[in-house]
Amino acid sequence: MIRPKNKAVFGLTSRLHYAWVVIAIAAFMHMAGGSIRQAFGVLIVPLEENMGWNPATVTLAYALASIIGALLAPLSGYCTDRYGARKVILVGVATFAIGALLTGVISEVWHLWISYGLFLGVASACFNVPIITTATYWFRTHLGYGVGLLQASHGLGPAVMAIIVSVLIAGVSWQTTFFSIGVVGGIIMLVLMAFFRNRPSDIGGWAFGAPESDDPQVQRDPVQEKLRLKAFRASMQSTATFWKLVAIHFLGCASHAIVIIYIIPIAVLGGMEEIAAAGVLSTLALVSVTTRFLTPVISDYIGARGTMATAFIWQGLPVLMLFWAHEPWQFYMFAVVFGIGYGGEGSAFPVINRQYFGRGPMGASFGWQQFGAGTGMALGAWLGGALFWLFDSYTATILVSTFTSIGGAVVIMSMEPTSRVLIPNWEDTVAATPAAADD
Numbered sequence: 560m561i562r563p564k565n566k567a568v569f570g571l572t573s574r575l576h577y578a579w580v581v582i583a584i585a586a587f588m589h590m591a592g593g594s595i596r597q598a599f600g601v602l603i604v605p606l607e608e609n610m611g612w613n614p615a616t617v618t619l620a621y622a623l624a625s626i627i628g629a630l631l632a633p634l635s636g637y638c639t640d641r642y643g644a645r646k647v648i649l650v651g652v653a654t655f656a657i658g659a660l661l662t663g664v665i666s667e668v669w670h671l672w673i674s675y676g677l678f679l680g681v682a683s684a685c686f687n688v689p690i691i692t693t694a695t696y697w698f699r700t701h702l703g704y705g706v707g708l709l710q711a712s713h714g715l716g717p718a719v720m721a722i723i724v725s726v727l728i729a730g731v732s733w734q735t736t737f738f739s740i741g742v743v744g745g746i747i748m749l750v751l752m753a754f755f756r757n758r759p760s761d762i763g764g765w766a767f768g769a770p771e772s773d774d775p776q777v778q779r780d781p782v783q784e785k786l787r788l789k790a791f792r793a794s795m796q797s798t799a800t801f802w803k804l805v806a807i808h809f810l811g812c813a814s815h816a817i818v819i820i821y822i823i824p825i826a827v828l829g830g831m832e833e834i835a836a837a838g839v840l841s842t843l844a845l846v847s848v849t850t851r852f853l854t855p856v857i858s859d860y861i862g863a864r865g866t867m868a869t870a871f872i873w874q875g876l877p878v879l880m881l882f883w884a885h886e887p888w889q890f891y892m893f894a895v896v897f898g899i900g901y902g903g904e905g906s907a908f909p910v911i912n913r914q915y916f917g918r919g920p921m922g923a924s925f926g927w928q929q930f931g932a933g934t935g936m937a938l939g940a941w942l943g944g945a946l947f948w949l950f951d952s953y954t955a956t957i958l959v960s961t962f963t964s965i966g967g968a969v970v971i972m973s974m975e976p977t978s979r980v981l982i983p984n985w986e987d988t989v990a991a992t993p994a995a996a997d998d
Contacts, residue, residue, distance in 0.1 A: 629933025636926025
């Protein structure tokens with residue numbers, strides 16, 4: 560059988576497989592949606608100097624955003640499975656724009672908790688889970704390349720935004736900075752969503768790398784689809800490996816949250832200028848782009864477990880370099896070394912999920928793993944400031960960052976090899992769960 564080309568969308572030609580169009584759109588959404596929150600460290604010093612706010616109270620906004628994102632991640636995944644990623648992402652676009660605009664007019668620290676903590680926390684949940692879940696639907700083979708591009712964009716966003724926000728705050732007003740981000744970013748994302756599609760079946764096409772013998776993907780009966788969602792979710796979450804992946808996400812994110820939030824204050828405390836210190840954050844984020852792309856690709860070929868454990872160790876040990884960093888070049892050297900491990904720490908999660916659990920509808924389950932990530936980010940953001948307040952130094956903060964990463968590597972290596980799918984027969988349980996249609 561000669562397979563027909565994927566249908567064109569809005570006049571776009573189908574010569575390029577539409578999976579790459581979806582990935583390109585998702586990459587921009589991932590970059591724009593996560594960049595402001597991940598570049599939060601550049602706001603601490605300006606708010607401390609201009610508003611007189613304590614860094615511990617300022618970073619509560621980041622912690623709150625992480626908590627909100629974590630709590631809503633399972634719901635975001637569930638809605639992605641039921642209603643499609645596109646609708647969920649559109650909610651994220653709206654909350655992203657509102658959060659940025661409100662941040663432009665804050666006058667009290669609790670305003671920041673609402674604009675940054677609440678609205679951008681909701682936006683992160685609406686971006687992260689649907690975008691990664693969609694990538695797994697569009698690729699039968701070479702998932703590592705698609706995920707790698709997404710994860711690379713997620714690292715590039717903070718690298719660019721940290722410098723842009725620092726320069727804008729220094730050169731124009733605070734209000735102009737965030738109004739520009741909210742309006743321009745919101746408009747671009749809305750335009751791109753017109754071309755976004757949830758699954759190949761939305762355009763009568765096939766996933767990238769699907770064999771010629773595959774039947775064309777079609778929309779399933781809603782009742783049957785609910786049964787499939789219930790069966791896969793129950794099978795996946797019944798394994799110890801699934802919950803270990805949640806714990807790993809928690810430990811890895813707690814570790815690097817400490818660094819990305821406090822590296823600028825640590826560098827300023829070491830004598831660097833604010834914009835130069837922001838360059839340290841941008842450098843580690845920019846370096847991470849390489850391993851964000853390479854780690855999923857390598858994991859796709861040789862297995863994700865060992866690859867991820869290596870990245871966790873590489874993320875944790877370099878943090879100890881901050882004990883000896885006193886000159887700008889030493890901070891930048893740290894940024895380069897740390898950025899390699901930081902980029903690889905979380906980028907292979909979609910690949911390891913595919914290797915362990917196959918190609919089922921894992922939006923809701925992946926949402927629980929994002930819950931682990933979000934709570935880890937929240938704990939790291941809060942704990943770093945609390946330990947500094949308690950001990951009047953970042954010594955304990957640095958040690959916690961190192962030990963949580965090493966702990967994550969230990970948990971990874973306690974899991975099964977990725978050479979076999981853990982739940983190969985999950986679809987056999989669909990017919991046995993008629994009550995699932997009522998969920």
